[in-house]
Amino acid sequence: MISLIAKLIAALNANSRPGEVAAGFACGVLLALIPVGNLLWIGLFTFFFFFKLHLGTMVLTIAVFKVWIGVTDPLIDWLGLWILQRPALEALFTWVLNTPVLPFLRLNNSLVMGGFVSGFLLWTPSYFLGRILVLLYRRRIRDRIASSRLVRFFEKTPLLRKITKAVRKAAAVYEGWSA
């Protein structure tokens, strides 16, 4: 967890593209909404793995959202069930279920279907939200935090020093952080 937080902090402070972190965040939201243990989740994770998105952010988002995502389950369940019960889509789902390998996607499960659709719909807003947050952080907050007394104090505490070290090791780009 510490390592993930460190990587996120490093990414936020490094010369990385804001879209990378934002995409990591959006993909994390999508994967958090889909229950694990099915081919869809594994497939999406593998697919995202090859793209230039911040994997640390993605994993951290999954970890954080997974804890709270249960609250949205009734809504996701309802959405998934609504989609699965559309007569127009019955032929498609029947085909999916009868095609080899595809049943392992578990798209006939209301939570998987609802999570996938809602995650897909939320991807773009999440991406732009993440991007805005990264830019805001970089423009408004980063320099203030870097020069704050609190950070300097934290740098002296062993745990935070460890984080800082990890951040430096991970990023090793931004020079103005501990200057």
Add this chain to the structure above:
Amino acid sequence: MRKQRIPKIFRTPITADTLEKKILRRIFADSEKKFLTSCLRKDKQGRFLLRPELTKEELKRLKKLSISIKKNRGLLVSWKAGILAAVLIITAGFNYFLKNSLLEHAAERALQTVFRAAADMEGTELSLLKGRIGFSHLTIADEDQPMFNLIELGKTNLFLDTPRLLSRRIVLDEIACREIRFHTPRTESGALPHIADSEKQEGSGSEADGAISGVKNMGLEIGRESAERLLRDYRDSLQAPELIESIQDRSVSIQTRWNERTDQTETEIEDLDTRTRELMEEDISSIDTVQEIDAYLKKVDTLRTAIRDTRQSFNKTYDEYQDDSRYLRDSRESVESAVEEDLRFLKTAAGTFGSDAAGVISAAARPVLRDHLGSLYTYGERIIRIYKRLSGASEEKEGRFTGKRRAGTNVTFPYREYPAFLIKSFEASAGSQGTGNFSIVRINDLTGDQETWGKPSTAFFSTNQPFSQPNPEPNSELSSDLMIDTRSTSRDMMNSKTRLSGLPVEISEGLDILSVRSLRADSDNIFELNLQPDLSGTGKADINLSNILIDYSDTESVIGGALSGILSDVETLKINAAFTFENGTLQDLDLTSTIDGLLNERIGEYTREQAEKSAREIETAFYDYIGEELETNDALSEEISLQGKELLENIRAAENLEKALDERREALREKAEKEVEQQTQDLKEKAKEGLENIGKDLKLPGF
């Protein structure tokens, strides 16, 4: 000290456009942008160049910046994409260049090892995605006759539905093996050149045997230790044996004690008995003095007291005995309940015996394996430990996340179920089509679970190999269709249709009754059989005989003559048989043939002739017979008529006599009447006279 090199992207002059689009656009930290622009200067052409007087730190920072600029280029991670591409290229390369040749080589080696003769495989094709494995030609030489092939196979394919394997279903879409031939000649010898190698392999085989026996011994060792340990563990968990042992100990002590007590009591009672008898034997009449009386009384009292004490002692002893016996009774109950408890435990243990046994075996196996395998075992243990830790951690994490979520609703859609094992199509053929020496077997939808698959299993067999070797029939063919349906909804369990065409038939036995020595013909036959699940069913056979040749043993006999007469003009014969059966036994058989009409006609004619002849003979015999009879009848008639006449005469005589008698009788009657009247008259008169005399004598008034 090593000199800091200028990053590649800054080595050549950069145009303003390139700087803007390819460098500055990929820098997202303002401080870095500022730093880069501070490091650049413009040349005469307006291009940007690095300042020559850059410090080492600045160069270092520039290098890091150039790395981040490269990182921010494109959408895909280059190294990951590279690995993926490499994997894909290697897979594709292996797929196209190596896979088939490797398979071919491996298969040839394996076949050569098995058959100890040359094996040549051509046109090997393996597709893991399509689940296809096949070859176009395979020859395996005969070890004993190297210039001949043991077997030769043509195009052979096996298609496996690989995605279904993920659902633990073995579905073979197609198995086809064509042009199977045996004992075909070879152009070159099929003997393996290095037969010595095989001897060497045998040597290594014996080494392998030694290794196998070593492993077996090791297994026995582990097994023995495991069994002992497991029994020890289970014995420790049981209650009853310990309880029984403790109760047994106490029972033994109780028994010893009570033996002693019983002996003691018996002694006491014997003593009292002796004493009482002695007292009773004393003569009271001989007691004279007060003292003697008193002494005697004392003796009595003493004995009485002793008896009372002994009785009380006995009562107490009995109470103790009751306590001990109660303890033994309770002990038995506690033993019974302990035994029940142990039985319950053993029943439960039987369920977990497998896992316990596995655990104990692994524990027992550990030192043995460590001795035998050395460091290999230690590495193995480490790997297993790491794997367990990882899987445990992942399960824990998953449980932490998934436990808080709902399970969701699984919506069902029409789903095509597959049986656990299915061969959709199987085909094997021998020989070449059109050569008159071809056989083929096809089996479709072969599965043990037809209910799930929803189709019956069907089979087809056809061969046009010559049935008779000395004079092979060129157009002979045997083909058979078979359908087996074991589904609960099916009406017919089995249907079969077999065609036999161009089959020569020769019957030389059992035809003596028809005066036929042998029958020879060509036959085209169709046999149909329909079987229901209760073993009842129907069948049909159409037998077409042509080129019939009958060898009669006795044409002079009536049957032989008739049969030869009937069949002399017949060249083809069709026989139809229909039959039904129940519980496997034949119920009805209906046979019809095309010569039925001819047979009927011929038999009719024969019968008519015979009938006319018989009629004539009968008529003649009748007339002969009837003449004699008529004569006899005439004589008899005459005799009878004479007797009749006599009778008539007698009758008439009798009538006459009767008439005469009647007349006499009438006469007698009349005479009698007269006599009676006479006498009556006489009596009247006498009475009148008497009365008159009486009146006169009495003189009665009024008269």
